[in-house]
Amino acid sequence: MDCWSVLELSSDADEREIKRSYARQLKNTRPDADAEGFQRLREAYERALQLARWRQEETAPAPASADIRPTGNLQQWSSLVELSPASVQPLAPPPVPVPVPVPAPVPVLWSLLDNLGADNLPHRWQLAQQQACTEPFLTRLLAICCESPGQHLAMIDWAVANLDWLTPWQRPPMTAQQEAVLVPGMLQKYRRELEGLLEAGQEQAFLERLADHCARPWLQVFDHRQHWQGEVLEVLHQQPWQAPLFEGVCQLFGWDDSRGMIPAPQWMWQALVERHTQEAFYQGLLAKAAKTTDTSPEAAAARLFLTPQSWRRLVAQVRHFEDTHWQACLQLSQTLASRFPTLVERLPRQDLLFWRALVPRLIGVDNWIRCSVGSGLALGLYFMPKPGYGPELALVVGLVCCAMLGILGMILLSTWQQAIVHLLLPDLWLTERLVPRRLNPRYYWLVLRHGVPHLVMLALFGFWLGGLGVLGYLGFVLIGLLHSRRIGQANPQYCARHPWLGALHWNHFSPWQPVYLVLMVMIVRVCQIHGLGFPLTSLIPG
Structure with missing residues (x-):
């Protein structure tokens, strides 16, 4: 299948049509969901751009030579070439010259860039459009941001959101070196936002902010999205969270261990999976302990382990325990000791066998x-x-x-x-x-x-x-x-x-x-x- 079929374009499409088609199909071809399809679309996009530029260069008109027009008496010239005045056609009127846009003077450009910041950037961009100096303004803006990206993260963020920066259809095109400078800064900015939400315990806001970031066009690019997934993976590895948050992140990125869709590095992913299993187990215990109407041995054991209370209340709680209840306590203590030892620090009592002091010691x-x-x-x-x-x-x-x-x-x-x-x-x-x-x-x-x-x-x-x-x-x-x-x-x-x-x-x-x-x-x-x-x-x- 050639590049034009993949992009659903005719072979005479220009560069603008190619970029529009690529942007439209990129919304349906996500790199995390269909890596092969995204790679095929990317190769077709690059090949079509190359062909379109070659065609444009070949069909460009040659520079026009100077017009040679006869001057003086037309009758004398016509006699020399044996032409009668009647046979000479009148010359066509000269074409009306098309006005060429004059670039904005340098002082105007420098006035737009003077004291440029995130607060006045939208207004300066509007002025640049009105004064027909968008290209030099964008070129200079990109240079300013690349010189000190840490100080201009707010401007970079605005340009990413409003000017399609870090995307294939960005104008002016960005070099690989400039992209390597801007991408880490943006990823770190997003990461700090997510870390702040996790530290504040706002897990629902974390998922909403993460979904908003993942929907940005520049993070649909395969390489950028891979780096972004690595940053999120490190945030989860370093911060505390509950099981529903990890499940929401996996659903958002399409991570699934059974299908082999796992992020890198693998050791960090495996550690997070084990931690999720532990968190799910702990949340299950909390749910059982919260159901006071549940009289099953497992729920009674969960309440005994997770509820901070005095010895007098513990004695009252186990007064009606039977052998099945003590067996559930033994099984829970063995599970915590063998599979989830780090959960012991979150229990009211670190001694997993404290309940044995409450077991009736019958003389056999x-x-x-x-x-x-x-x-x-x-x-x-x-x-x-x-x-x-x-x-x-x-x-x-x-x-x-x-x-x-x-x-x-x-x-x-x-x-x-x-x-x-x-x-x-x-x-x-x-x-x-x-x-x-x-x-x-x-x-x-x-x-x-x-x-x-x-x-x-x-x-x-x-x-x-x-x-x-x-x-x-x-x-x-x-x-x-x-x-x-x-x-x-x-x-x-x-x-x-x-x-x-x-x-x-x-x-x-x-x-x-x-x-x-x-x-x-x-x-x-x-x-x-x-x-x-x-x-x-x-x-x-x-």
């Missing part, structure tokens, strides 16, 4: 089974020195008694756990002041919730076996808490099928716990055989 059935078996062993040792009880009978009686105590203990424990929920705030206050943070970093153990049941168990062991019973129970529990190593790993399926045996499986215990238990049983039994009572095997004298 497994622990209670172990406590029941331990109570049976303690009761067996308690009955062994009694008259009429042998070791075998004492153990049997102890196990029977511990079964009844286990049932009663489960009932009391469930009642205690329901009651302690209302005392969670003072429980947290006591735990924070009585238990060192290094031993209980996440408030996993609470003084009232877990301390009271353990005190009851210590009292029972002290009543049955005295000081050695208290020491045996307390040492066994502390070894399990402080020594994290275990003998092995219990099979979850086996524990699910056999809860009693699974709770007592040796894989749950530290290697030192059975050693300590055997040692304490031997010490208690030796003391009983030798009649050592208060305070070793009995807390009551006599």
